[in-house]
Amino acid sequence: MVAAPADMASPVPVTARAQRLVRWLPAAVAVLVVVLYVVFKNTAVLPHDDDASLFRGLNDARDWVDENRNTSPFFLYFINYLRLGVAELFTLFQTALTGLGWPGLVGVAAGLGWLAGGWRIAVVSVAGFAGLGVLGLWDASVDTLALTLSAVLLSLIIGIPIGVLAGRSPSVRRVVSPVLDVMQIMPTFSYLSPIVLLFLIGPASATIATMIYAIPPAIRITALAIERVSPTVVEASESLGATRWQTMRKVRLPMALNTIALGVNQTIAAALSMVPLVALIAAPGLGVDLIRALARVNVGAALVPGIGIVLIAIVLDRITRSAAVSRARSRIVSWTGFAVLVVAGVALTPVLAPEFPEQWQIQIVRPINDVVSWIEGHWYGFTGFLNDTVAYGLLNPLQDLLTSAPWWLITLAVLAFAWRISGLRAGLIAAGCLVLIAALSLWEHSMETLTIVVVAAVITILAGAALGIGAARSRWFAAVLRPVLDAAQTMPSFSYLLPAVALFGNGRFTAIIASLIYAVPVVARLVEDGLRAVPGTVLEAARSAGSTDRQLLWKVQLPMARSSLLLAANQGIVMTLAMVVIGALVGAGALGYDVVAGISQQEDYGKGLAAGVALVLLGIMLDRITQGASGRLNPEKKRIA
């Protein structure tokens, strides 16, 4: 085992004997693992203990913080001011948006839409925001909007300067990049507990949690945009005697602006996908109703606020996306139109009353629930069969396997597997993560989460690869698939839980289905892009040598797209983990549930905090295994989700 990857990596010729050895090594290791499992089964299994000493220690730490919150200088002069400032910002947005009244806010949205992309976007904005009122979600939507805007504003204020610095200085980039990597593989649940510890529950900590999730795309895309500014233009500016600041202000920033606008778009999308999660830490808004309804498996009541978030997402996405596509339009026409729409909206507020009129609202909860119960009643044969097959055929055996194997054996197996795929360094990091998880007293729950992730990820990667290969090989299939994938990527991530719950009720399988819907589009797209990136001349050469389509795929396209395929697998797994954790909201249990319980119940705080850390470790482990020897290739592709 020790010699295998080194030999495989080195191009020097080895003797035939050694080659034979290398070829049989993976199989030998697999056999060894099986033998060890049979021999050591049910030893060193680390069963779950709700009352582990680590959890109690963390609870004590929490108690200490609670006692000293208003006396310790760290809190008194730093954290508490931060909390108050962020809360103030949220209140400011909330007051301003509420003050506009619904006609005023719709008018502002229409004006921004007009400014960004003409009348089409203005109509989308009006329809989207009016839809919020019609669904009876106006007040909650305003809260969600205020929270999202505060978090996005903070993300941009902090993220864009960091991005500019990272784009200009390789040494800053070297520091920032790995931090962002970890931030992006951290499941969102994992930082709720520490944030609550520092900032208590409420809008302030919700804004900060949202910001942590939303800031990486702002930084990454800004850095990329600044880096990509044509060096010729920069040189031309310098040759005319521009100072650094002049070149930055007049050349780099304007030329990077369109790309940065895309970064804003991604930042908003990320912020909106946090809406239901921050409801767990007492953020007002659409998430509150959604979480409550999910807990009661009331699909209709959950779907309505879900649709609300999607509407906000669509409006903000269209506005920022069309702002990112530059086109020459008369400034006077743009700003006049903007002013007219905004003034019209604001002027209508006193006429139409600031609250959305009740007679215009419609109730769709009951019809939805009727449909859901019809589905439950009529499709149960099918959904129940699927559910049971996966549960008894895949989940339970795998979970039994992982929880009955000694922890050291699993760690060694992961080490070997990661070593084979991504090299020794990655293998050691992955194994190290598992050791730390064992030390966190959360081994069993982590294995349960891992079980769901592995099953979901395998299905996701297979389905995504099949779709991606299909799209790369058939033009019409790609034409059908593209818009579907585009639409899927605009949606906030949790919205995929809702159809899954409607079909399959609560449980692990629902989390698997949701992560499928969430991650398959990204995997499919990465696979398709990778296959399409294979140069046409190579394909032509292979065809002219008489390859069949199948040979072309297996001998040319797939090997040449190896790094894209690895990236696709990596993204698929990281996204699956994120979704499976959120799946705790619909009964997927395990680590995700520990985090939720930790926030809502005093005595479980320590366990929740540890579970958050375990999730980060699990994320790093899964990421390293699939990172590939060449490391991450394209930072752009990283954040498609």
Add this chain to the structure above:
Amino acid sequence: MGTAAIEVRGLWKIFGPKADRIIGSPDAELDSAALRAKTGCTAAVRDVSFEVRPGEVFVVMGLSGSGKSTLVRCLTRLIEPTGGDVAIGGEDVRGMSAAQLRELRRHRVSMVFQHFGLLPHRRVLDNVAYGLEIQGVAKAARHEKARAILSLVGLEGHEDSYPDQLSGGMQQRVGLARALAVDPEVLLFDEPFSALDPLIRRDMQAEVVRLHREVGKTMVFITHDLSEALKLGERIAIMRNGSIVQVGTPEELVGAPADDYVADFVRDVPKSHVLSLRWISRQPDADEPLDGPELPADTVIHDAIPAAMASARPIRVVADGELVGVVDRVDLLGAVRLGEAGGDAEHAALAGSTAEEA
């Protein structure tokens, strides 16, 4: 030497770690491959010296990788030279502070780039005015100046277009206008027409010749195209592997290449279009009549053909009012034939004829 517009002495540019230690050490004598193998450094410009006279068009010519683009960037320290001296208008550029250097770039030297380097988000007018804008010139004044320059380069009516709405040739006119707008003493051209179609390129070369006649700026022109160099350059420096192999007028390069490299370069140039009568004139034979047409010694051979057709007598070649030799029809035909045949034989023959003349 305060009279030179640009004066370069012993200029070096070495890319790589600890580059400054190489100059003056034995390593500096190594060729590029050996230097890279030994030190990891690449010498782009090696010990280059030349002078450019005020109002001259000085062409630096070489193949890609010869260091010519690095050289021109070293003149205003867009690339910081590793060693040597650069003086522009008698002022030492290498000793300038950042602020002084900015002043130099803002007012005295401007540059035209191969890939134009236009700002895509600004109108043509604002692109041209960019240099004035960063100097702090007020909007009305800089727009007025920019309009004037745009009409000078033949782009009236395109002020409000965006660069991507113009053809490549027009975009480079904008680049040229931007460089001219700050009214510099020196214009640097870094392969400005390489990215253009051949026909457009010819127009743009004519444009540069015209502008030079009209505004009389000192110009340093980088190119890899020999015919462009011969057309524009009053003097041409040929670069190879970072060093200047030969500096001279087009006639000197074609007539007396310093080494095989230069000879190979100019091999296919039709000599009769570049060389003057001075290069083929000979002492008259004793019985030759000396009452033929008279032409100055710097007449290009090709241009002497009408005179030879008009009269059967040998042409009298004169310089400063004195007879330096004669050229008859056979001499002319020989020179024209040599120019078109190409190849080493011709080169040897030509060398023979110049030797004869001496």
